[in-house]
Every structure is written in structure tokens, then in C-alpha cells.
Amino acid sequence: MENVWTDSGVDVEALLSARLAPAFAVVAGADVDPAIRRSQHADYQSDAALALARQLGRGPREIAEQVVSHARLDDVCSSVAIAGAGFINLTVSPHVLGQMLASLVEGARLGVPEVPV
Numbered sequence: 421m422e423n424v425w426t427d428s429g430v431d432v433e434a435l436l437s438a439r440l441a442p443a444f445a446v447v448a449g450a451d452v453d454p455a456i457r458r459s460q461h462a463d464y465q466s467d468a469a470l471a472l473a474r475q476l477g478r479g480p481r482e483i484a485e486q487v488v489s490h491a492r493l494d495d496v497c498s499s500v501a502i503a504g505a506g507f508i509n510l511t512v513s514p515h516v517l518g519q520m521l522a523s524l525v526e527g528a529r530l531g532v533p534e535v536p537v
Contacts (some may be wrong), residue, residue: 432463432464432512432516432520433456433457433464435496436454436456436464436466436493436496436497436510437453437454437456439491439492439493439496440454440456440466440468440487440491440493440508441453441454442490442491443486443487443488443489443490443491443492444468444472444487446486446490447472447483447486447487447490448472448475448476452468452472453468454466454468455467455468455471456510459507459509459510461503461507461509462499462501462509462510462511463510463511463512464509464510464512465507465508465509465510466487466507466508466510467506467507467508468508469481469483469484469487469506469507469508470505470506470507473506479506480505480506481502481505481506482506483506484502484506484507484508485502487508488500488502488508493510495513495516496512496513496516497510497511497512497513498511498512498513498514499511
């Protein structure tokens with residue numbers, strides 16, 4: 421996996437962003453922030469295709485489909501779905517969640533960051 425480990429484990433948002441950013445760049449022809457955030461419909465969601473659609477003058481769902489086809493997510497996500505107008509819903513795989521938990525258990529502080537005093 422990319423270098424997305426922090427003192428308290430893996431930064432899943434950073435990992436998903438690192439995987440989606442190159443795919444958005446291919447589709448847009450320029451750097452695009454994937455705008456990863458928590459979702460009520462999956463673990464995470466990207467709505468960047470909606471904003472990009474206005475810039476490119478194309479449908480957001482079409483852009484989302486192209487982004488997903490270029491993204492390397494199969495080892496991170498158990499499910500990648502395009503919903504509504506062009507939201508990309510991302511469900512993190514149980515394997516990745518297990519790796520994250522295992523890394524937290526191995527740490528002396530069990531993933532809890534130190535609080536400066």
C-alpha cells in the first residue's frame with residue numbers, strides 16, 4: 421500500500437484519494453482532488469465527478485464510470501459503485517480492515533496517539 425500510515429494506523433481517506441487521484445487526472449487531463457469523505461451509503465464517497473462534469477461539459481455519471489474504470493481499487497475496496505448523478509461509493513474490503521486492526525494491535529499504544537502535555 422501507499423505510504424498512508426500514521427501514528428494511529430492507516431489513513432483510509434488518504435489511501436482512497438491516492439488511488440482515485442490518478443484516475444481523475446486521466447479523465448480530466450489535469451489534477452483533481454477526489455474529495456473523499458465518509459458516506460451514509462458506503463464507507464466513503466467521492467463526489468468530485470459532479471464538479472468535474474461542469475468543467476468538462478459532460479455528464480457526471482459518465483465521468484464517474486470512466487474514473488472507476490481507470491482506478492486501482494480492487495485490493496482496497498470490496499465494492500465500488502456509482503450512485504445517483506455520479507457519486508462514487510467505496511466500501512473498504514474486510515481484508516484491508518483486518519490489516520488495519522492488526523497494525524493497531526501491534527503498536528504499544530494500540531493506535532491511540534499521544535497527547536502533548
